[in-house]
Amino acid sequence: MAKKDTFRVVTRGSDGSILIRDYPNCDPLSKMHMQIGTDDCSTDLDLRGMPVFRGLIGPMPEGKTIVRYETPEVFEAMTKEWTHAKPRRRTRRPSVKNAEAAAT
Template sequence: MAKKDTFRIVTRGQNGQLRIKDYDNAEPLLKMHIQVGVEDCSTDLALRGMPIFRGLIGPMPEGKNVIRYESPDVFESLTKEWSATKTKRRRRTAKPDHLTSDASADDASA
C-alpha cells in the first residue's frame, strides 16, 4: 500500500478558477481548519485515520500518494461535471449462430 504523503486542497478563487495548494503534511491544515474527526470508513485503507476538517470535503484519494480535500462548491461543481460526462456504452453483441441454433433445438424438443 502506497503511503499518501501529499495533502492537496482544492478551492475556487475569486475569479472562479480552481486553486490547488499542496502540503507535505497535515500541520498547516490543522492550523487553518478545525478538525472535526478522523476518517474511519474509507475503502482506501491509506486514508483511514486522516483528519476530517470543518468546511472541506474529504479526505479522498487522488493518485497514489495524494490526499485530496475540496471546498463544498468545488466538490459540487466537479461532481456535476463528472456525472454529466457521457460514458461510452457497450452494446451487446449477438450470440454466435451455433448458440442460437442450439437454443432453438432445445425449445423444439421440449
Template structure:
C-alpha cells in the same frame, strides 16, 4: 501500499478558477481549519485515521500518494461535471469478410 504523504486542497478563487495547493503534512491545514474528527470508514485503508476538517470535503484518495480535500462548492461542481460526462462509446469491430465469400 504506498504512503500517502501529500495533502492537496482544491478550492475556487475569487475569479472562478480552480486553485490547488499541496502540503507536505497536515500541520498547515490544522492551523487553517478546525478538525472535527478522523476518517474511520474509507475503503482506502491509507486514509483511515486522517483528519476531517470543518468546511472541507475529504479526505479522498487521488493517485497513490495524495490525500485530497475540496471546498464544498468545488466538490459539488466537479461531481456534477463528472455525472454529466457521457462515457465514450466503444465501437465494435466488424468481423473480417470471409475470404471465400469475397472471391465469388
C-alpha cells in the same frame, strides 16, 4: 500500499478558477481548519485515520500518494461535471467470422 504523503486542497478563486495547493503534511491544514474527526470508514485503507476538517470535503484518494480535500463548492461542481460527462463509446472491431460473413 503506498503512503499518502501529499495533502492537496482544491478551492475556487474569486474569478471562478480552480486553485490547487499541495502540502507535505497536514499541519498547515490543521492551522487553517478545525479538525472535527478522523476518517474511519474509507474503502482506501491508507485514508483511515486521516483528519476530517470543518469546511472541507475529504479525505479522498487522488492517485497513490495524494490525499485530497475540496471546498463544498468545488465538490458540488466537480460532482456535477462528473455525472454529466458522457462515457466514451467504444467501437467494436468486427470479428474475423463476422467480417467474412459480411464480405460474402
